[in-house]
Amino acid sequence: MIEKFISSDYFENMGLGTVRDKVLDGERLGIEDGMRLFECDDPLAVGALAHQARIRMNGCKAFYVINQHINYTNVCVNACSFCAYQRENDGQQGAFVLGRDDMLAKIDGAGMAPREIHIVGGCHPKLGLAYFEDMLSSIRERLPEAVLKCFTAVEIAHFAKLEGIPTTQVLARLKAAGLNMLPGGGAEIFAPAVRTRICARKSDADEWLRVHGEAHALGLKTNCTMLFGHIESHADRLDHLDRLRRQQDETGGFTCFIPLPFLTENSKLAIDNPLTGLEQLRTIAVSRLMLDNIPHIKAYWVMLGVKVAQAALKFGADDFDGTVVEEKIGHEAGADSAQAMTRAELEGMITGCGFTPVERDSYFNEI
Ligand code: V47
Ligand code: SF4
Numbered sequence: 001m002i003e004k005f006i007s008s009d010y011f012e013n014m015g016l017g018t019v020r021d022k023v024l025d026g027e028r029l030g031i032e033d034g035m036r037l038f039e040c041d042d043p044l045a046v047g048a049l050a051h052q053a054r055i056r057m058n059g060c061k062a063f064y065v066i067n068q069h070i071n072y073t074n075v076c077v078n079a080c081s082f083c084a085y086q087r088e089n090d091g092q093q094g095a096f097v098l099g100r101d102d103m104l105a106k107i108d109g110a111g112m113a114p115r116e117i118h119i120v121g122g123c124h125p126k127l128g129l130a131y132f133e134d135m136l137s138s139i140r141e142r143l144p145e146a147v148l149k150c151f152t153a154v155e156i157a158h159f160a161k162l163e164g165i166p167t168t169q170v171l172a173r174l175k176a177a178g179l180n181m182l183p184g185g186g187a188e189i190f191a192p193a194v195r196t197r198i199c200a201r202k203s204d205a206d207e208w209l210r211v212h213g214e215a216h217a218l219g220l221k222t223n224c225t226m227l228f229g230h231i232e233s234h235a236d237r238l239d240h241l242d243r244l245r246r247q248q249d250e251t252g253g254f255t256c257f258i259p260l261p262f263l264t265e266n267s268k269l270a271i272d273n274p275l276t277g278l279e280q281l282r283t284i285a286v287s288r289l290m291l292d293n294i295p296h297i298k299a300y301w302v303m304l305g306v307k308v309a310q311a312a313l314k315f316g317a318d319d320f321d322g323t324v325v326e327e328k329i330g331h332e333a334g335a336d337s338a339q340a341m342t343r344a345e346l347e348g349m350i351t352g353c354g355f356t357p358v359e360r361d362s363y364f365n366e367i
Pocket of ligand 1: 224225227260303
């Protein structure tokens with residue numbers, strides 16, 4: 001199929017001859033192959049290879065989910081330098097904490113039957129595990145069928161610290177209260193030299209990966225992310241992808257990878273070169289090619305914007321996330337996307353670029 005688009009000589013001339021052969025043979029790429037993909041003069045050639053891998057794994061399908069995102073607080077002890085969403089304490093302007101009834105009111109107010117509820121928040125200094133157990137069990141009562149995809153590994157580690165108990169115990173208690181899955185946030189960039197500059201206080205790479213491994217061992221599926229386009233190098237991105245790939249080899253519970261482009265508004269983290277659309281697409285393509293053991297790559301339309309997300313479907317991505325309803329993290333940082341999408345809009349965006357829309361649940365079972 002690749003031959004239909006670009007000749008093998010072209011890949012050879014672009015320095016991608018070996019990488020092309022490996023992709024066509026379904027062979028695992030090494031870090032040095034990843035570096036060639038980042039350094040290649042033609043991002044479209046990189047995209048063509050990723051498209052090949054995507055078609056092999058997911059055909060011409062592009063998935064979406066009827067879901068609702070809810071943030072319970074923006075008060076957070078971590079103060080990551082890239083984060084425009086965080087507030088230092090309850091008294092700071094714009095700070096909020098939602099109670100159980102506020103959360104239920106958001107669900108009722110959306111007037112839909114979401115298949116997935118995605119809940120994350122800041123690491124609040126005072127909200128203990130009982131608050132989250134109560135939150136989950138009351139949402140479970142209201143929505144018996146929905147998948148509750150809640151709390152990043154960073155939040156799980158924070159709850160464990162507050163309670164003085166191991167993270168496995170936190171996961172087991174939350175699972176008993178209704179938790180089904182962990183979202184992929186908080187991974188940022190694993191490389192310690194970058195991590196200490198962008199999010200020194202939160203879980204390090206080992207802790208983030210350990211919590212996901214523990215969740216997988218308990219039978220909870222999880223997602224994973226990478227925040228890119230700030231102060232990290234291509235080598236840091238490849239190291240990050242490699243660590244996710246190794247974790248997946250060991251515990252196998254990652255369902256989907258979400259590459260998150262850094263949005264710069266209201267952020268304390270100053271950067272020299274903001275991301276171009278092509279660099280975003282190239283990074284999505286490299287992710288598809290490196291993460292040969294993670295079945296799905298999400299083009300998160302909220303952070304990418306609808307047009308880049310559509311193009312991403314040709315650069316290795318196969319999922320669009322979903323209806324979302326209300327989003328704060330990206331919008332505080334300048335995302336110019338809408339807050340919500342309807343099913344018809346999601347399907348229109350997907351068919352508009354030649355793919356077949358497929359509604360899914362959180363585990364990518366087709367509806
Ligand atoms: O962990 C914070 C990132 C994440 C900024 O698992 C920023 O299905 C860009 O993880 N610019 C939260 N990104 C979002 C997230 C997510 C979203 C959708 C689906 C799933 C899933 C996960 O957003 C944070 C952080 O990495 N973030 N600030 C910013 N200025
Ligand atoms: Fe807190 Fe998450 Fe923002 Fe970091 S990214 S400051 S952990 S809310």
